[in-house]
Amino acid sequence: MKEKRNQNKPQVIVIVGPTASGKSNLGILLARKFNGEIISADSRQVYKGMDIGTGKVPKDKNQRLYLSHDRSINTTFKNRTNKYFSEGIRHYLLDIASPKQNFTVDRYKKLGEKAIQTILNKNKIPIIVGGTGFYIDALVRNLNLPEVPPNKKLRKELEKKTVEELFAKLKKLDPTRAKTIDSHNKRRLIRALEIISAIGTPIPVLNTKYEKLNSKYSLLWLGVKWPQKKLAERIKLRLDSRLEDGMIKEVQKLIKSGAGYHRLFNFGLEYRQISLWLKITKPKLQTPKEFKKTEYYQKLLREIIKYSKRQMTWFKRNKEINWVDSSNQAIKSTQNFL
């Protein structure tokens, strides 16, 4: 019905929604039906070893079987291809970083663009699925990120200063940025200063208006919607089954592998609360049952729900999203789009 189709722009589908909304399944469904491949847009699913806590789609097993069919040479883990399939559908940008290293939007954007191209070259439809709004917008809406990688040393130094000091400094060095920045947000202030100190001059005024970002793709935005109460229930059920599925072990493993408590704290949600709890608990008591008795569990539940709301706050301002509450609706929209 809408004839605003842009023939020269490649078509890309984006599926967004809060955590536990069922995006991943919808993604696979559409990928099957419309010959697509999936690009995950999740800032935590990029990490290896963070599976249960991030709700990564299960990796197909037969793939490994296939690769290691020759039992004579012990190839159990010689999965060189690194390709991630779930239910036969190729997924990109999962398991591409170590939890010990830093991953950034910039990196995501670059890899994402590559993935989109790869999929298009196969004459398939890229389907971006995820809950990290910032990553999605960076990838799909032409965000212009300044070429300034993180500077650990500088950050450490600036970290010592107070927000007021940092803001004052920024005001002097880059008054334009100072006008729009959140003057209380230390992390942002530090990054802003990092940029100036690297570039030397104030950054050019960027397209900050959300609506003004012009995509080079023709996009179909699908949003998976739930009544809030229902979503909260789903979140609880999902958390409980995650715990049963070995969530705690996953965190223990990460700790052992050297990710560090500080790092885990920063990952948030499950990784934050469970690692905090593990730190003060006797190994003997580290079971799902024990965890569920604690305040950490209650807190975690609240945190996940809050997180889902924050996600919605982000998505709400994107007026292009078609909110659907059934896969049929999604399919219909997709048919219209293609």
Add this chain to the structure above:
RNA sequence: GGGGGUGUGGUGGAGUAGUCAAUCACAACAGACUGUAAAUCUGUCGGCCGAACGGCCUUCGUAGGUGCAAAUCCUACCGCCCCCA
């Protein structure tokens, strides 16, 4: 039965005569977001009016009392807690 303590907004918990609709934390609600984004940060949070300065009303277990003035002092009652019997 005797002695002591305590009762505050959705919760925890400050306040102990005026500057108190009442610090703070949590929860709740709303929002921001250009290289940590599941992170980080902001606002509102008794009711009514107001864009705002502000104004009015109802609150600190209940009922009385003393004060110009009470969440804060006194008395009684009710509830909870602790100690001695």
